[in-house]
Amino acid sequence: MxxxxxxxxxxxxxxxxxxxxxxxxxxxxxxxxxxxxxxxxxxxxxxxxxxxxxxxxxxxxxxxxxxxxxxxxxxxxxxxxxxxNQRQESLHDGPSDRQSDNAVIARYARGxxxxxxxxxxxxxxxxxxxxxxxxxxxxxxxxxxxxxxxxxxxxxxxxxxxxxxxxxxxxxxxxxxxxxxxxxDLELGPSEPFSREHCGTCRACVDACPTGALLGRDEVGAPVIDARRCISYLTIELKGPIPLEHRAAMGNRVFGCDICQEVCPWNERFSRGGDPTYAPGAPAESLIDFAARLLDMSEKGYQRAYAQSPLARPRRKGMLRNLLVGIGNALRADACDSETEREALTVLRTALSDAQPLVRGHAAWALGQMATASASTALLRARQSVESDPYVLEEIDGALRAD
Ligand code: B12
Ligand code: SF4
Ligand code: SF4
Structure with a gap:
């Protein structure tokens, strides 16, 4: 042959x-x-x-x-x-569900x-x-x-x-x-390169990006991103506190972000569903339930629970930081009811005395977003009197000023 x-x-x-x-x-x-x-x-x-x-x-x-x-x-x-694809909305989120109290995880990271x-x-x-x-x-x-x-x-x-x-x-x-x-180390026949771009005059992704991370194309036609502003970077790669100016724009995105893909007409028309290995094992969880579960875990327990998942990367403290930003955003939303406020308060009280300063600091910020200030102010003042970490004290100060 x-x-x-x-x-x-x-x-x-x-x-x-x-x-x-x-x-x-x-x-x-x-x-x-x-x-x-x-x-x-x-x-x-x-x-x-x-x-x-x-x-x-x-x-x-x-x-x-x-x-x-x-x-x-x-x-x-x-x-x-x-x-x-776009049709995972019933299980998790979608363009229409950005304001819900669910913790939204980017599609690639759900399995x-x-x-x-x-x-x-x-x-x-x-x-x-x-x-x-x-x-x-x-x-x-x-x-x-x-x-x-x-x-x-x-x-x-x-x-x-x-x-x-x-x-x-x-x-x-x-x-x-x-x-x-x-x-x-084998000679294979090369494929035809992709030579045209099909965005045309569309700018839907640039307009939809909540943090202004997408800067459009440069003079040679290359698309430019300021990764420091991208929610994917903020929730996965950044180790420290989320910069204040980006917290509100994160909404309920707690790990990665798909917004600039969700609005893309090429995904609306052609995305067809992916390999089952990336499918979510469970339906979306609320921000509050998710945070309560992690607050009960050690870092070791977290790494065990997420050993097969991309969520292992930011570690327990990074994931809690992201969830607390989401909770703060939910508390600020007009539709936030008293039941949600009560549940949030329970979780934030625990988070405010977590061993990790990153978690305590973001819990303080979330408390500062509450519409009814009296309960959150009492918690913040009580923590202020025993807190020694300068970063957390700064967050508490900011939260009390927000009240
Ligand atoms: C660092 C990184 C990030 C950073 C920076 C993202 C970025 N856009 O650069 C952050 C943390 C923000 C990120 C986010 C995400 N990422 Co990421 N990331 C990477 C990684 C590890 C390196 C990318 C890199 O080098 N960036 C630097 C820029 C400058 O290089 P570049 O993107 O490769 O290409 C640029 C140039 O080639 C230039 N260019 C284009 N055309 C032309 C033409 C000319 C003439 C010239 C001169 C230049 C030029 O423009 C491009 C964009 O700026 C790659 C894996 C890898 N090793 O490549 C994955 C990768 C890009 N990420 C991926 C994914 C899935 C994501 C997310 C969707 C995850 C999520 N849901 O949260 C988001 C998407 C956000 C977004 N809009 O980009 C996939 C992308 C798959 C795809 N279909 O494109 C990759 C390839 C991982 C993988 N193995 O699949 N990511
Ligand atoms: S992934 Fe989200 S934050 Fe990042 S560029 Fe796209 S829309 Fe903007
Ligand atoms: S939304 Fe899609 S088609 Fe439109 S500019 Fe962005 S990447 Fe291109």
């Missing part, structure tokens, strides 16, 4: 990848990045905030050339794993963590290549695990275009997908 050509091998690999659940697929040669000047200018403006791993010199060097992450590579296989799901599937794809070629194909799987500009490679592999919201969008599947890379 003749050996398959590189193009035939790519086609067979595409079919195998689809069987594994990768509905988006492409192949690129490992060429140096054409976006490094943009990337450097982005860092120069500090748009990456506290994500120091993006700015480290060695990592920056490696981003400029994917070969630095796996020198023997001859081809890079890019796959997309879909995780959701298993893609950082463990995708690598396992890509290792199987690599093993399949061994069998198919009869060779010991050397490969490296990358899913946010090495400094590589995944989206630039994905665009060159024909997976989609860069939307104004900075997401990679596929014209027939939308943008609710995650990327994974498999670098191999």
């Amino acid at each position: 003749n050996e398959p050509s590189p193009a035939q091998l790519t086609e067979a690999l595409r079919q195998e990848a689809e069987l594994l659940g990768f509905t988006l697929f492409g192949v690129v040669r490992p060429q140096p990045s054409e976006h490094m000047a943009f990337y450097d200018a982005w860092l120069e403006r500090d748009y990456h905030g506290e994500m120091a791993y993006l700015a480290r010199d060695d990592a920056r060097e490696r981003r400029s050339d994917p070969l630095a992450s796996f020198p023997p590579a001859q081809s890079i296989v890019v796959v997309g794993h879909e995780y959701g 298993n963590d893609y950082h463990s799901v995708i690598p396992e599937l890509l290792e199987r794809l690599l093993a399949w290549l061994d069998g198919e070629t009869g060779e010991d194909v050397r490969g490296r799987v990358l899913v946010d695990t090495a400094p590589v500009l995944e989206r630039e490679l994905a665009r060159r592999a024909g997976v989609g275009w860069f939307g104004r919201n900075t997401m990679l969008i596929h014209p027939e599947r939308g943008s609710y997908f995650l990327l994974g890379l498999l670098m191999v």
Whole structure:
């Protein structure tokens, strides 16, 4: 039997990848990045905030050339794993449900963590290549695990275009997908790059972003984000307190954010539902119940409970910080009833004496948002008399002034 050509091998690999659940697929040669000047200018403006791993010199060097992450590579296989669609609203949230008292978690994070799901599937794809070629194909799987500009490679592999919201969008599947890379020392037929962008005059994402993180396209057409303002950054990457000026805009988003994808017409029309591994195991929980549950857990217990979930990343204290911002926002809402206020007060009383200053500080802020001030003022004053942490005292001062 003749050996398959590189193009035939790519086609067979595409079919195998689809069987594994990768509905988006492409192949690129490992060429140096054409976006490094943009990337450097982005860092120069500090748009990456506290994500120091993006700015480290060695990592920056490696981003400029994917070969630095796996020198023997001859081809890079890019796959997309879909995780959701617009119709998960009944289970969690949707554009219409932003004001509810539910804790809204970004779609990609409602089930298993893609950082463990995708690598396992890509290792199987690599093993399949061994069998198919009869060779010991050397490969490296990358899913946010090495400094590589995944989206630039994905665009060159024909997976989609860069939307104004900075997401990679596929014209027939939308943008609710995650990327994974498999670098191999094997020649595969490359895919046609994606060369047009289909946003046209639409600016729905820029207008809908509650924190003004999306800055539109620059002079070369690249979409720009100030990550420091993005709710995804604030709730997942930021370690310390949420800056005061962004708290109200977070609403009830407690982990990540999908707003700039929810409003995108390409998702409204084409997103089709994702792999069941990302589906929520349980219906959405209220902000108050969620916070009460975490307040009862140790960090160890939290890590055990969320071992398979992306929610492990911000740790118990980061997740409680986010939930307390959500509770403060719910308390300020016009529709907040006395029953919710009473339940919130119970949770905030516990949070105000939590071992973590980050949690106590955000509990103080949430108390400052209550419409009926007498109960919250009494709690805040009682805590003020025993509190020694300067950050928490500052939050308490601010909350008492808000009263
Ligand atoms: C850091 C990071 C973040 C940061 C910064 C986001 C950002 N837009 O840069 C924060 C924490 C905010 C974040 C948020 C989210 N992220 Co994120 N994130 C990353 C990570 C690890 C690095 C991205 C990066 O280097 N950013 C820096 C910018 C400068 O580079 P870039 O985005 O790759 O591409 C830019 C340039 O190439 C340039 N460009 C485009 N066209 C052109 C043309 C020319 C000529 C030039 C010069 C330049 C140029 O514009 C692009 C955007 O600014 C990637 C994984 C990876 N290794 O790539 C995931 C990744 C981008 N994130 C992902 C996801 C899913 C999300 C969230 C949706 C999660 C959520 N629901 O909360 C949000 C989306 C928010 C948003 N609108 O971007 C997916 C995106 C998949 C997709 N379909 O695009 C990725 C690829 C992870 C993965 N493996 O799937 N993320
Ligand atoms: S994820 Fe949310 S906060 Fe971040 S850019 Fe999109 S809409 Fe704005
Ligand atoms: S909402 Fe409009 S501008 Fe934004 S990414 Fe989608 S099509 Fe492009």
